[in-house]
Amino acid sequence: MLFTVTAQLVDLTEEKIYPVKLTVQNGRIAFIEKVSVKEASPLPFLVPGFVDAHVHIESSMLIPSEFARLAVVHGTVGTVSDPHEIANVCGLPGVDFMIENGNSVPFKFNFGAPSCVPATFFETAGAVLTPEEVDVLLSRKEIKYLSEMMNFPGVLNQEKEVMQKLTSAKKYQKPVDGHAPGLRGELAEQYIAAGISTDHECFTAEEALDKLHLGMKILIREGSAAKNFEALIDLLHNYP
Numbered sequence: 001m002l003f004t005v006t007a008q009l010v011d012l013t014e015e016k017i018y019p020v021k022l023t024v025q026n027g028r029i030a031f032i033e034k035v036s037v038k039e040a041s042p043l044p045f046l047v048p049g050f051v052d053a054h055v056h057i058e059s060s061m062l063i064p065s066e067f068a069r070l071a072v073v074h075g076t077v078g079t080v081s082d083p084h085e086i087a088n089v090c091g092l093p094g095v096d097f098m099i100e101n102g103n104s105v106p107f108k109f110n111f112g113a114p115s116c117v118p119a120t121f122f123e124t125a126g127a128v129l130t131p132e133e134v135d136v137l138l139s140r141k142e143i144k145y146l147s148e149m150m151n152f153p154g155v156l157n158q159e160k161e162v163m164q165k166l167t168s169a170k171k172y173q174k175p176v177d178g179h180a181p182g183l184r185g186e187l188a189e190q191y192i193a194a195g196i197s198t199d200h201e202c203f204t205a206e207e208a209l210d211k212l213h214l215g216m217k218i219l220i221r222e223g224s225a226a227k228n229f230e231a232l233i234d235l236l237h238n239y240p
Helices: 064-074 084-090 092-102 131-138 152-156 160-171 185-193 207-215 229-239
Strands: 002-011 016-026 030-032 050-055 076-081 110-112 143-149 176-178
Touching: 016 160, 064 076, 064 092, 076 160, 084 092, 092 131, 110 131, 110 152, 131 160, 152 160, 152 185, 185 207, 207 229
Parallel strands: 050 076, 076 110, 110 143, 143 176
Antiparallel strands: 002 016, 016 030
């Protein structure tokens, strides 16, 4: 199948916008041809699809396939998804369901292996994911990373089960998502040194800078439950 699209291309690499005719063949971009401004001036913008870098699909109260149907309308073509909410209720079968249902649609779900199930032992959960079960998940190609390590006290205290999960992620060469609100200085350095590469829980620009200088990737979020856009957005001037 061959078709063309004429639009204003937003070139993120060169940070420019210019009119193009884009040819798609067999579902892939074959080539891009620049065209005159007069021809393309009234046309819409063409941009790469968005990827939601941290989302819990279950919080939307939708199954993955329905979430995808609604998200793609807004330009989102993929997610980095932590299925720990359904895992807290259903265990491994819940994670399997999310993967299988997500595979039924042309949307790029990047699921992680939940690192903290139950989220806390002070609550009553429906399941427990042991380090051995997390290791099995991480061995699967459908699982792209170890989901947010919320138990940062366990990392700092080098609790056996926590460290086993981090070791499994290293064994399969998969990144570890972080969750360490307010952690700074030597404690943040120790947390990051355990192999944890991201954090979406920074409260202030100062906290984010501390973690950036230690080599961590910082996520800015403006979700329905938590927001730090206003606090962190100015960091993009120096850390795009």
